[in-house]
Amino acid sequence: MKLRxxxxxxxxxxxxxLLIILFVSYSKMLLTIEQLYWLTSVTAGTxxxxxxxxxLLTRPLEKSIARITQQTKKIAEGDFHTEVPSIGPLEYKxxxxxxxxxxxxxxxxxxxxxxxxxxxxxxxxxVSHDLRTPLASIQxxxxxxxxxxxxxxxxFQRYLHTxxxxxxxxxxxxxxxxxxxxxxxxxxxxxxxxxHTDELLISTLExxxxxxxxxxxxxxxxxxxxxxAANMVPAxxxxxxxxxxxNAIQYSPIGGKIILSAAEQDDSFLRISVIDEGxxxxxxxxxxxxxxxxxxxxxRSKSSGGAGLGLAIAKSIVQLHGGEIGVRSTTGSGSCFWxxxxxxxxxxxxxxxxHSSSVNTKL
Numbered sequence: 001m002k003l004r005x006x007x008x009x010x011x012x013x014x015x016x017x018l019l020i021i022l023f024v025s026y027s028k029m030l031l032t033i034e035q036l037y038w039l040t041s042v043t044a045g046t047x048x049x050x051x052x053x054x055x056l057l058t059r060p061l062e063k064s065i066a067r068i069t070q071q072t073k074k075i076a077e078g079d080f081h082t083e084v085p086s087i088g089p090l091e092y093k094x095x096x097x098x099x100x101x102x103x104x105x106x107x108x109x110x111x112x113x114x115x116x117x118x119x120x121x122x123x124x125x126x127v128s129h130d131l132r133t134p135l136a137s138i139q140x141x142x143x144x145x146x147x148x149x150x151x152x153x154x155x156f157q158r159y160l161h162t163x164x165x166x167x168x169x170x171x172x173x174x175x176x177x178x179x180x181x182x183x184x185x186x187x188x189x190x191x192x193x194x195x196h197t198d199e200l201l202i203s204t205l206e207x208x209x210x211x212x213x214x215x216x217x218x219x220x221x222x223x224x225x226x227x228x229a230a231n232m233v234p235a236x237x238x239x240x241x242x243x244x245x246x247n248a249i250q251y252s253p254i255g256g257k258i259i260l261s262a263a264e265q266d267d268s269f270l271r272i273s274v275i276d277e278g279x280x281x282x283x284x285x286x287x288x289x290x291x292x293x294x295x296x297x298x299x300r301s302k303s304s305g306g307a308g309l310g311l312a313i314a315k316s317i318v319q320l321h322g323g324e325i326g327v328r329s330t331t332g333s334g335s336c337f338w339x340x341x342x343x344x345x346x347x348x349x350x351x352x353x354x355h356s357s358s359v360n361t362k363l
Contacts, residue, residue, distance in 0.1 A: 015047040064092040068099055080107035131173065134166040141166075176309040190320060194229040194344035195237075197262045197270060204241045205260075208249060215254050222261040230270045230341040236317045237341065240325075243310040244274040244337045251278030251335075265340060269323065273338040281329040289327055290315045314339070 071082040082103055084096040141159045150156045201221060205212075212219060230237075248258050259275040281289065290311045318325040318339045329335035 012051060015050055018047070061092070064096070068095065071099065071103070075103060075106065080104075080110060131170070134170045134173075137166045138163050138170075173309075176313060179313060190233065192231045192233050192321060195232050195234045196229050197227055197272065198223065200232075200234065200238060200241060201260055201262070204238055204245060207242065208245055211246075211249050215249060215252065215256075217249065217252055217255070218257045220257060220259045222259060222263075224263060227262060227264060227270065229344040231344045232321055232341050237321070240314040240317050240339060241272065241274070243314050244339075247310070247337070248274050248276035248278070248335075252276045253278070264343070268343055269340040270343060271338055271340050273336055275334065275336045277334045280331045280333050280335055281327065282331050286327060286329060290325065 067084050071084050074082045080103055084099050086093045086096045086100075141163050144150060145156070145159060150159060205219065245258070245260075252258060256277040258277075259273070261273045261275070263271055265271040315325050318341075322342050323340040325337075325339040327335060327337050
């Protein structure tokens with residue numbers, strides 16, 4: 001039975017009981033017939049008017065409930081683009097507002113769920129591709145060696161070398177996946193310490209000296225005379241800087257220039273940037289550049305880069321330190337990858353401050 005019907009029946013029952021009591025009371029008052037008829041008519045008319053008013057006043061309540069019921073059915077069918085109009089009594093306006101908020105949160109939750117499912121499928125596809133490629137290569141070379149189709153020693157050694165490279169590549173991919181999962185699950189002890197940026201830049205550049213020399217790249221380091229120490233885990237931040245520098249070297253033209261800069265930002269963060277003169281990144285790619293397994297190069301060839309985990313790992317490391325990471329790039333004008341680190345706030349003497357001058361170093 002509908003709510004409105006219940007309300008009308010309750011009202012009608014109350015009016016009926018009241019009329020019976022009044023009629024009995026009138027019969028005990030020793031009234032004349034005319035007076036009895038008159039009072040009875042007025043009382044019956046008042047009861048009828050009350051019933052009509054109750055019928056009209058409950059109609060907005062019924063409409064409000066009907067609207068919420070209709071929108072609820074749409075949500076049950078998977079349509080979250082619904083909104084109940086905020087009309088009717090105050091209680092129903094509040095109910096409509098809460099219903100709309102619930103609908104919006106459900107929509108956001110399902111959108112995130114669909115996005116996560118799409119990302120999961122893409123992740124599985126990318127992992128399958130990057131695992132299958134080296135495995136297929138290893139399998140083919142091993143089968144060739146087992147079938148004794150290789151007679152000369154030089155080809156035999158080349159096959160073994162290729163198997164070793166593919167195995168190392170496969171191990172690196174698995175290690176990257178493990179490291180990324182471990183950081184996101186906070187499975188490692190995080191113990192940041194004060195560390196100076198000049199030491200970080202110099203140690204990282206030493207690791208890439210041969211690569212810089214091969215492409216005849218010029219390195220410029222831009223730093224102020226004094227710079228406070230940053231709060232970091234040096235090995236992890238070196239991994240971030242190494243990844244950004246490796247990408248800059250890879251996409252820089254031969255004889256180009258790479259700029260490494262460090263500066264204080266808002267007295268509480270240090271900002272480290274890696275600027276190259278490469279081809280740049282299309283604007284449509286920038287929003288996804290830090291996603292795991294996402295690569296600007298859609299061919300996913302071995303010669304054009306890794307598995308697409310480097311920037312995702314870098315983002316996780318920087319966020320773990322309480323900083324931010326980002327990129328500015330325009331097609332044809334190079335790229336600027338940057339990240340921030342919190343300044344070490346412990347009181348230190350001025351002799352402990354960084355005193356590196358701006359230099360131009362050519363490697």
